[in-house]
Amino acid sequence: MLKKIVNKKGILYEGPVWFKDTLYFVDILKGEVHTLRGDKHTWIKVGTYVSSLQPYKRGGLVVTADKGFYHVSEEGVKTIYEVKEWDNRNRFNDGKCDAMGRYWVGTMNLEEKYPTGALFVLDKGLILRKVLEGITISNGLAWNLDNTKMYYIDSPTKKVFEFAFNLSTGEIRDRKILVDLTRFQGVPDGMTIDSEGYLWVAIYGGGKVIRVSPKGEIVGEIKVPASHTTSVTFGGNDMRTLFITTANDEAEGGYVYAVETDIKGVESFECEF
Numbered sequence: 001m002l003k004k005i006v007n008k009k010g011i012l013y014e015g016p017v018w019f020k021d022t023l024y025f026v027d028i029l030k031g032e033v034h035t036l037r038g039d040k041h042t043w044i045k046v047g048t049y050v051s052s053l054q055p056y057k058r059g060g061l062v063v064t065a066d067k068g069f070y071h072v073s074e075e076g077v078k079t080i081y082e083v084k085e086w087d088n089r090n091r092f093n094d095g096k097c098d099a100m101g102r103y104w105v106g107t108m109n110l111e112e113k114y115p116t117g118a119l120f121v122l123d124k125g126l127i128l129r130k131v132l133e134g135i136t137i138s139n140g141l142a143w144n145l146d147n148t149k150m151y152y153i154d155s156p157t158k159k160v161f162e163f164a165f166n167l168s169t170g171e172i173r174d175r176k177i178l179v180d181l182t183r184f185q186g187v188p189d190g191m192t193i194d195s196e197g198y199l200w201v202a203i204y205g206g207g208k209v210i211r212v213s214p215k216g217e218i219v220g221e222i223k224v225p226a227s228h229t230t231s232v233t234f235g236g237n238d239m240r241t242l243f244i245t246t247a248n249d250e251a252e253g254g255y256v257y258a259v260e261t262d263i264k265g266v267e268s269f270e271c272e273f
């Protein structure tokens with residue numbers, strides 16, 4: 001049974017992360033970082049377009065917002081890295097750290113129409129690399145369990161791509177289509193991976209989350225009472241709870257939902273620069 005787990009309606013809840021018994025998520029358009037510990041829900045305004053967050057090895061969170069990466073802790077908000085040559089047609093969108101602690105984050109065209117976006121990675125020594133160009137709405141990111149593949153979504157393509165991934169160098173190559181969702185209503189948005197190596201992909205405009213095998217077969221789906229399903233992550237005491245964020249486009253949109261599953265998720269990585 002799917003349960004609504006927050007009462008405060010957001011505009012664009014996104015980027016859920018489970019870390020140390022706490023669910024974190026953002027409201028991109030309100031610029032807020034939200035924390036849900038037990039049933040205590042708190043939030044703080046951090047900046048504009050707060051697009052993703054991840055736990056930081058040195059404590060606190062790393063947040064992508066505005067034109068950069070910021071450390072958010074009890075001591076406040078400090079700049080880690082700001083992008084010098086920023087393209088004003090874009091804003092940051094989904095981001096996630098890999099097993100080596102690098103922060104991967106994409107940008108999207110503010111009009112959601114033109115391929116002005118890119119995928120970046122912030123590496124050790126605070127070196128920023130642009131790894132993909134010509135992206136329209138950079139979205140979900142995930143790695144397979146042995147870190148030999150990276151999965152990636154540019155939403156308007158309606159595809160989940162698979163790249164060969166080199167964990168030690170952080171390079172991606174050999175793009176392939178894992179699954180083509182052209183026949184589906186909506187577009188793929190955020191995603192996560194479970195302990196069996198299957199992806200869970202939120203379908204924005206489709207009101208559902210689908211489960212995709214490593215061969216690209218759609219093996220299951222969870223219906224959500226809000227059509228703009230934005231992202232997913234596993235958490236809870238036994239890592240079997242799937243948390244689902246949604247956007248505020250109708251009565252039941254703009255909340256976070258939770259559903260118990262039979263399958264365990266995997267822990268998120270901490271970032272380290």
Ligand code: BGC
Pocket residue numbers: 012014028093094112137139155156187189190204230
């Ligand atoms: C973005 C939204 C966009 C949606 C669908 C989300 O990740 O934040 O602005 O409409 O993806 O592509």
Ligand code: CA
Pocket residue numbers: 014015093094139140189190230231
């Ligand atoms: Ca997203």
